[in-house]
Amino acid sequence: MHLLPKFDFYEAYDMGEACKVLAEMKSEGKIIAGGTDIMVNMKKGLLSPKCLISLARIPGLSGIEPTSGGIAIGSNLIVSKLLEFDLIRKKYNLLSKAASVLGSPLIRNRATIGGNIVTARPAADLPPPLMAMGARVVLKSKGKERELALDDFLVGPGQTKIKSTEILVSIIVDEPPPFTGGDYIKLMHRNALEIAIVAVAVQITLDGPDGSIKNARVILSSVAPKAIHAVSAEKVLIGEKPTEKLFKKAAALASTDCTPITDIRGGAQYRCAMVETLTHRALSAALRQIKGK
């Protein structure tokens, strides 16, 4: 059995209290949401915070609120609940697709959307679709609040722009505009409890039913220190008509945008080849979604 190191446990009942305690702890306090990542790291001896501050009893942190142009998702919302909202399945299906392949059903019943972002694992499932949808994160500290694009928030493996006094409270996602489609494809050795070998999230928006591509986001995951934009693929897509030829060209460019490593899950060369295949498939699926096929 793996024993957890000793720590104090603080259960906050409102956000102000959580921020105050976190600030008082300096950098010795850590937030616990679902605990599926932090507890494993603590059991492995990689982390030993003096105090864990739980967000579980803070009201209003585990729901989805409408905003003027989309939704704000509470950071403490568990992944299985994310899958239960009709709104997410219908309008933000990219996100629900990624949520459905995260961990296992048991993990999804504890793991939270905020935790999946803050832990900043290079193969995390929720950041790629959220980046493809242009999501922003809201960070709160004692008396302060700031908003940051998820693109800028993630820095590298386990590293983000969050300060030791800040708590991620919500994730803001704009409603996909008309003529928008997307897809998330995760390549795995098995279908559960598995980390992606490569994952690709795509969202494209056309300027009309048969129009040109107005906006394109292509996100590659598990092939760089963090989820990244396939910048040259996005550049070649925008302004063009969505054709098979264009998608092939963009997919080939995407594989030049990544810098994968070789590890137990796959070789670097294989990962690059798979980036091309999955980007092509995801773009085609996104277009089919727009065309209603």
Added chain:
Amino acid sequence: MKRIITLNVNEKEYEVAVAPNRTLAQVLREDLNLLGTKIGCDMGDCGACTVILDDRPVNSCLVLAVQANERKITTIEGVADGPHLHPVQQAFVEHGAIQCGFCSPGMILSAKSLLEKNSKPTEYEIREALSGNLCRCTGYQKIVEAVKAASQTMKK
């Protein structure tokens, strides 16, 4: 420092003093003597420690006991109705879905929670619902057959 928490386990209230660094799995086994909950990997990978926490199956090795304060927990000991096995347990016995038995409590709790939400699951839905519970003996086939059979009996 230890805290006094209240756990509602199998519809019975327990008041226990626990240190914050003890998991729900440890407290169920060591303090409440409910040894049906197994600890396998202790890292959230194998599902042997599955319990139902507020209507959702979870890995109890990744829940702190203090996080379960005042919450409702069902362990394998709370599944049978006195001497009468739950239909899922009965089906596991009848279909040879139990070999060494180490994964069985977790499997049965995951299956029970699936059938409560979806009384007519497809084979794919059964396999997906059990995908966080590992079994090294059966090859899963007999477990899946048992859950299918249980869904038939429960409908009647």
